Structure formats: structure tokens, C-alpha cells
Amino acid sequence: MSKALGNNPGRDWEIFYKENELNWENKEYYTEKYMHSFLKSEWMHSLIAHLKPGQKVLEAGCGTGLFSIALAYAGYEVTAIDYNEAAIELSQNNLDLFNSQSEKKLKIDFSQGDLLNLEFQNNTFNMVFNQAVLEYFTDDDNFDKAISEMHRVTVAGGTVVAIVQNTRNPIRPLWNLMGLQFYINQPNVRLIHRQVLQKYFSRYFKIVSIDGLLPWKAVFMAPKKFHKVTYYLNRFFEKFVPQPKVLRSKIGIQLVVVGLKG
């Protein structure tokens, strides 16, 4: 008999979708112009760097569908699941919105599904990824099971990429001191840092690499009235003052872990 699993964050998100106004949903994102610039972002780069043109991708926990839509726009064959029907509806609406205001018409296979029990055969996708999903698996067995499911449905030679909040970022308490509230109204998150990701991913993948995203942005966080100054400081430093990977994965706002399936 399989081991009984603890809390599934899909259920916490179900409550979140019912009770909260989404403050991370923005209709202006679903245009070709926005997709162009989003595809140049560090988030998208961390995915596309591991793909060949036209390959098959699964987003496991798609939320608004933004990442899936951007990848479909870039020409990949995208399938996306989410535990919550509300998220699937939201993603489909966003795709319809994009198609209604763009020349390029995109197709994505959205469906309801559970990351802890993916309804796909072994070795199906060239890449399986998610963004802001794994950190909500506060139960260790479920965290492990989610990674093993992502691994199972990935082809040999393919990659699993997870982008997660750097919950132990040493600068994070400083944001709180400045009264900057991020990630409000979200379900509980687990402790995540480099070593945690390394430990769990190396159970399944022969090569694991970890990097930090937007490390300068973490440094230049400031109250709203200083946003213009910090925006330009941040852009300048990101362009001209690169940080070594070790530092990036210490202070990056998010961490990106890539597992290569042998």
C-alpha cells in the first residue's frame, strides 16, 4: 500500500482562489508586445535555455497560464495542468484574450490535474516546469513526490525546471523592516534554500544546477516613492555588475533549480 501523503497545497490554493481577489493578474500581459519583452526576462531565459525549437513542455501548476502562453508564443508545444478548476478557467480566459488581440493564434492543452499524481505516461515531455508551486509543498513526502512525478514524465535527456521563492533570502527581513509586504495572502511556504533543492533534486537527477534570479532587485527593494530610482539602479547593476552564481543563489529573489534526467 502506498504511503499516506500529507497536505496537498492544491487544496490551500482552492481556498485562496475562492476568498481572494487576485493581485497578480494583469490583463495587459496578454498581448504580443508584452510576450516579446517577457520572453527576454530571466524567468523565461531559465526555461528556454534548456529547450530546442518546437519541443514538448508541461507546466505543472499553471495558475494564470502566463508562462505557458509565453512558451506557446515562442513556438513550443505546451500542455498545462493545475489542481484548481479556477486556475484552468483563468488560464484559458487569458489564452482567449491573447488570441483575440493578436495575429498569432496559440493552442495550449489546459486541464485539471494533480502534480502528486500526473496523468501522463512516463517519458512524455522534453521539459516539465513550474514557477511558484513547489515551495507550497510544506510536507516533505509531498515535496519529494512532486519532484519524482515531474521526473517520471520527463524524457531521458530532458529537464525539470522549478522556479521557487528564495524563502531564506537574508535580505528578506529587511524588506519587512521597510514595510514592504510581498507574497501576502498566500498559503504557507516551506523553507527553501540551495541545499534543500540540491538534496531533493539529486535523489532523481544526475546533474542538478541552481541559480538565483534577480539578485540586484533584491538589493534595491524600496518603498513605492523610490521605485523610479531603484528601477534604474537595478537595471544598471544587472547589466554591468554581474554577480557570481554562488551569490546569486544566496540573494536572488527566486531560485531556479534545473535537473537533467539521465
Ligand SMILES: C[S@@+](CC[C@H](N)C(=O)[O-])C[C@H]1O[C@@H](n2cnc3c(N)ncnc32)[C@H](O)[C@@H]1O
Ligand atoms: C502561485 S500559483 C502559480 C503561478 C503561475 N506560475 C503563474 O504564472 O500564474 C501556484 C499554483 O499551483 C497550483 N497547485 C498547487 N498544488 C498543486 C498540485 N498538487 N497540483 C497541481 N497544481 C497545484 C495552485 O492551484 C496554483 O494555481
